[in-house]
Amino acid sequence: MSGALRGTDLPLPVVRRGKVRDVYAVGDDRVLLVATDRVSAFDVVMAEAIPHKGAVLTQLTAWWLRRLEGVVAHHMLSADADAIVAEVPALAPHRDLLRGRAMLCVRTEVYPVECVVRGYLSGSAWKEYREAGTLAGEPLAPGLRESERFDPPRFSPATKAETGHDENIPPSKVAELLGADRASELERLAQLVYAAGRDLAAERGIIIADTKFEFGARDGRTLLIDEVLTPDSSRFWPADGYAPGRGQPSFDKQPLRDWLDAERRAGRWNGEAPAPTLPPEVVQATSLRYLDAYRRLTGAALDLATS
Template sequence: MSESDAMAVMESQVPLPLLHRGKVRDVYDAGPGQLLMVASDRVSAFDVILRQPIPRKGEVLTQLTAWWLDSLRGVLDHHLLSCDTDDIIDRIPSLRESREAWARRSMLVHRTEPVLIECVVRGYVSGSAWKEYRTEGTLAGEPLPEGLVESQKLPAPIFSPSTKAQTGHDENIPFSGVVEHLGTEEANRLRDLSLAVYEHGATTTKEYAIILADTKFEFGHHPDGRLLLIDEVLTPDSSR
């Protein structure tokens, strides 16, 4: 094991009640209405956590998400309360002694009830979108123009949702499937918000000569009724 591997965080150790270890993030109970999300350096591919971590990966994911969420002020509401280490300690003094274990890789967020739909937006025919188009001529069950080539830009970004599986693989579903799951009003809100965030991201990355081919978002219901953008946003883990 190299020195950099030894510095990688495979599992966070925080003096708060652990609620869940996901593929990359460890989620802790941070008090009434709050969670502490700690991004580890774990690498997940095809629903498998690999043995080789990437040192400081969790810091990169967290800081990118915080930057994007700050840029989205005025576009939509989100769950982030703070990712500033000193501010989090001011809010939760019991974390002071363990700050090196979670600093720069943690977000203090509102606790929400997650919507069990992965809100994928695709601007290009890449990845599984190309596979579906090549075999069916469709994307998310909707027909596309003939003659597209792999990774070609779409005439307009397309909302391409999937179910959010608790175990196993997510399954792509048409928009009508989201309506069946959640009702017309909420399905429309998820689609419209997802497209708005994608457009914001694609416009911003274009300024830096980066193409945002596709990405996924997650949303959750706050107890006060707001629909919040949650989890990571426009990171290398969630985007192509």
């Protein structure tokens, strides 16, 4: 497999470096998001990167945003490297690095919550429900099974965490943080985007079990920002094998999680940084899983020459 990009060093002011994205300022009103191939699992960033992962996240987000026109306003200006370089000539020497993995966006004031929508009971929600019968401390109906469908989907926000775990919070907490009107708007928009994504993915044989969105404010408007309906921000399941009462296979970094979990159970890893060195076959399997998600959703293979 081709090489992977672990980090960037561009001639622009750095806004922040996240687990996956390097964010640069472009003047006062725009940002450049560059998705590297870094990967984390169990809140630990791996030393190895996953080839093509950053391009999958960027190009899949751009694909979704183009299809969400008319549903929600968003921050994307361009995901085309040539157009970005035309706007920011200082990036010309880095055109090849940017190709496929960079997005020029409107800069916003980011709301400090993850807007999670859960269509099914899984992940941290299932863990809490199994232990306490609640989600973010609020009771759910008794007798639910793992991977049970929520009807209607549940707005299940979380705090934002650069390191460590996000924390599930009740919707009422968003109202305390941002006011009732803003909280209502975020819930409405998150549910709209989830419904549009869920319905389109269903046509392609994929269940979007849950997903998280971020929103920001600009000139009095709320915009959808960051990544949208990707394998990193969402739980994708194959519809043809779905059955409640158990966990489901997913189109994301599950091969990586499975290998790390086996290392932890065997006592070869304590779950803290640094993570053990990933075998090449785990890196390859994880990369292929991301590429498969892209192909299934968009109907076309990712152009590997641009990633």
